Amino acid sequence: MGETDIKLIYWAAILLGVGCVFVYSSSALLAQRSALYGHETSYFIRKQILAGVIGTVIAVYAATCLSWKHIERLSGVFLAASVACLALVFVPGIGPDVAGVNRWIRVAGFSFQPAEPAKLALVLYLAKFISDRESRWIGGKATLKILMVSGLVSFLVYKEPDYSAAIFVMMLTLLMLFMGGISWASIGVTLSVILAMAAYGLATKSYILNRLKAYLKPLEDPTSRGFQILQSYIALGRGGVDGVGLGNSLQKTSMLPEPHTDFIYAVIGEETGFLGAAAVAVLFLAFFVYGLRLAHRMPNFFLKLATAGIVFMITLQALLNMSVVTGLLPVTGEPLPMISAGGTSLVSTLAAIGCLLCFSREAQPPDQGTPPVWPAGK
DSSP states (O other), X not given: OOOOOHHHHHHXXXXXXXXXXXXXXXXXXXXHHOGGGTTOTTHHHHHHHHHHHHHHHHHHHHHXXXXXXXXXXXXXXXXXXXXXXXXXXXSTTTSOOBTTBOXXXXXXXXXXXXXXXXXXHHHHHHHHHHHTTTTSOBOHHHHHHHHHHHHHHHHHHHTTTOHHHHHHHHHHHHHHHHHHTBOHHHHHHHHHHHHHHHHHHHHHOHHHHHHHHHHHOGGGSTTTTTHHHHHHHHHHHHHTTTOSOTTOOSHHHHTSSSTTTTTHHHHHHHHHHHHHHHHHHHHHHHXXXXXXXXXXXXXXXXXXXXXXXXXXXXXXXXXXXXHHHTTSSOOOOOOOTXXXXXXXXXXXXHHHHHHHHHHHTTOOOGGGOOOOOOOOOO
């Protein structure tokens, strides 16, 4: 067994620091103005730090006390628990109904969003399921079983409702199948499922259609549908090259909705400019490249798939968030990992980093890595 990969710790520590700085910067005035948050400027940053501590404890435990075999064996239990929690959000008294939305479980004064850990659970489960069939081509029956499991998770998330997270679950599934050697025919089936979900959402959920209209023509309704993305553009434009200075954002004061969560990247762009926003993007790009290289060095199929799956899970969320803020995609609601305010998201991401740290102990030296294991299109 080798040593834990210290570079992953550096990366996580830097993004945690960036997240704490901008959660406070983007949320202090919002919290001070609202009686809901006790008029306390530190309301959100306290919750973020607490989540960071909990997540760090979980990551350290996973990195030092668990072996990859423990994680592999428990992946099915983890997924079953996640599915149970996704179902519990609809139970009165456990899952609070907030304006028709059931996304949280509240127990003993604490609340969490089970859709976030479910993403990690699904990646680990699929890595085990696919690796158990390493000697056999992943054909139609295995693909159907995977789609049934992923479809259940996606359906429960969709019913909360959290449409973008439901689509994200299926995108993760497609990536895992692609890396695991799925046939082109099965890729077509999986893509058809994703497209059918997208079409159904557009046909049945007016807010999804409004998001698409706001993305295509935000100026047609600048005070309603297009308001959020236009305010994001203004924030990025005000930031220019080097920003207006830390804490000096004007958009976060009243104009930019969700400045501490979904659109925190716009605040980063306004206060630190293109240079600061680009630096954050480069951090995620560096993690992506390094993470895939780490996967390449893993000695077995499960570790390769699980490592690559976690890397894709984190960086894809980051890419979606930054693409929304910069106007490249419609609003999705995906947080910026490690940076956006949100306790469950932060704890889940740190738990995923803990799994990577655990796996990194098994990595072979760079010159002994085995070939990549995602030969799609058999």
